[in-house]
Amino acid sequence: xxxxxxxxxxxxxxxYFAARSTEMCNxxxxxxxxxxxxxxxxxxxxxxREKGGVFPPRYILRAIK
Numbered sequence: 703x704x705x706x707x708x709x710x711x712x713x714x715x716x717x718y719f720a721a722r723s724t725e726m727c728n729x730x731x732x733x734x735x736x737x738x739x740x741x742x743x744x745x746x747x748x749x750x751r752e753k754g755g756v757f758p759p760r761y762i763l764r765a766i767k
Contacts, residue, residue, distance in 0.1 A: 711755045720747045 723743045730736040 711750060713755065716747060716750045716755065720744075 720743055724740055727736050727739045727743065730739065
């Protein structure tokens with residue numbers, strides 16, 4: 703497993719993510735699916751603004767059964 707500490711995300715990067723992701727979403731034919739993705743993108747953008755670009759640590763777990 704690995705821990706990725708919460709790092710500050712520059713405003714420029716989140717703006718690029720939102721613009722590029724929304725542009726890609728506009729290619730989705732299903733209007734409900736498109737709307738769901740755009741809503742999720744806007745939530746991430748809003749959360750980034752509220753948190754000042756810092757997100758909590760992320761954890762990756764790799765397991766073999």
